[in-house]
Amino acid sequence: MNILGIETTCDETSLALVADGQKIIDEITVSQILKHQPYGGVVPDLGAREHLTNLTQIGGEFITKLKNAGHSIDAVAVAAKVGLPPAVQVGEAYAAGLSKSLNVPLIPVNHVLAHLWGVWVDPTFDEKPVFPLLGLIVSGGHTQLISFDSPTEYEIIGDTLDDAVGEAFDKVASMLKLPYPGGPQIEENAKIGDSQAIDFPVPMKDDERLRFSFSGLKTAVRTYIDKERPKILPEMEKFFVADVAASFQDVAFQAIANKVNQALKETGHKTLVIGGGVAANQRLVDVLFREIANAGHQFDLFVPSLKYCTDNGSLIAGYAFNYAE
Ligand code: AMP
Ligand code: MG
Numbered sequence: 001m002n003i004l005g006i007e008t009t010c011d012e013t014s015l016a017l018v019a020d021g022q023k024i025i026d027e028i029t030v031s032q033i034l035k036h037q038p039y040g041g042v043v044p045d046l047g048a049r050e051h052l053t054n055l056t057q058i059g060g061e062f063i064t065k066l067k068n069a070g071h072s073i074d075a076v077a078v079a080a081k082v083g084l085p086p087a088v089q090v091g092e093a094y095a096a097g098l099s100k101s102l103n104v105p106l107i108p109v110n111h112v113l114a115h116l117w118g119v120w121v122d123p124t125f126d127e128k129p130v131f132p133l134l135g136l137i138v139s140g141g142h143t144q145l146i147s148f149d150s151p152t153e154y155e156i157i158g159d160t161l162d163d164a165v166g167e168a169f170d171k172v173a174s175m176l177k178l179p180y181p182g183g184p185q186i187e188e189n190a191k192i193g194d195s196q197a198i199d200f201p202v203p204m205k206d207d208e209r210l211r212f213s214f215s216g217l218k219t220a221v222r223t224y225i226d227k228e229r230p231k232i233l234p235e236m237e238k239f240f241v242a243d244v245a246a247s248f249q250d251v252a253f254q255a256i257a258n259k260v261n262q263a264l265k266e267t268g269h270k271t272l273v274i275g276g277g278v279a280a281n282q283r284l285v286d287v288l289f290r291e292i293a294n295a296g297h298q299f300d301l302f303v304p305s306l307k308y309c310t311d312n313g314s315l316i317a318g319y320a321f322n323y324a325e
Helices: 033-039 044-068 085-102 111-115 165-175 182-190 215-231 234-267 282-294 313-323
Strands: 002-007 012-019 023-031 075-080 106-110 133-138 143-150 153-160 271-275 300-302
Touching: 002 044, 002 085, 002 313, 012 044, 012 313, 023 044, 023 313, 033 044, 044 085, 075 085, 075 111, 075 313, 085 106, 106 111, 106 313, 111 133, 111 313, 133 234, 143 234, 153 234, 165 182, 165 215, 165 234, 182 234, 182 282, 215 234, 234 282, 271 282, 282 300
Parallel strands: 002 075, 075 106, 133 271, 271 300
Antiparallel strands: 002 012, 012 023, 133 143, 143 153
16 A cells, blocks of 8 residues: 655754655655754744745655556545644645545644654664654653554653753754754764763652653753853853753753663663654664663664655555545
């Protein structure tokens, strides 16, 4: 069964045709990052307008290309429920029109859950994760731990009380005057920094609940920057930025690892699957490996390659297969 997936929840317009939930036949993604960069973040209405333009241009061409290559489209799936409302609505309206004109079912899927499907559509994985499993979503809008019995039977067992981890990365990057999107900038700058340089508090360390919080850490970083930056000589600025980035990054990931360990213990799951933009960060993977192993858990860790960490129509089409009639 071939499902056409449409993704427009944030700043990527993406369409993909995926066979049987795993095999990508073709995909196209247009990023809007350069359009939003001057504003230091994604502007929802601008995003919606760009999605509309992109879908009108590349959507039609993509579908014609699929048809010319002889591929059938058996259903249309769209990222729904979560995302920037004006942007999501553009995708939903386009998908509804398309499913009507092609006379095939429309399958709206939860964008956040679909993020976990990166590993299933990623062609670099020969072996796919086996359910039950623990899902960790680390994106610009969400930080969630989800216990899955099957692809469609799940319970959100951990969430953030305030900022999502990706959001905290973007905000700290902005405090350090690094361009948007900040996550990759923090990772890059942290490489020459000392993660032990600044002793930021690990969020929710003594909280027994499965909850994340990043706003306190963000404030601690802001306070530190405000106090210390004026003392820094211009030639040392680069190292100051690197140390703040490295120290913040490791503390944020330590907080995530602590709750992942707690969730593995509570659920008894032996498989951890990660999804979302922050999963692109190699340091997160290293910290998780180290901390989960230190806690003595036997586990398999699945992290999609960079392309399938971020928003992509393939995730939507792939995950939607689980809901197809
Ligand atoms: P998403 O919400 O899944 O589309 O992912 C976007 C979020 O992931 C943004 O907040 C980015 O800053 C963040 N992100 C992307 N790459 C990285 C990285 N290498 N390290 C940390 N955060 C990242
Ligand atoms: Mg996303």
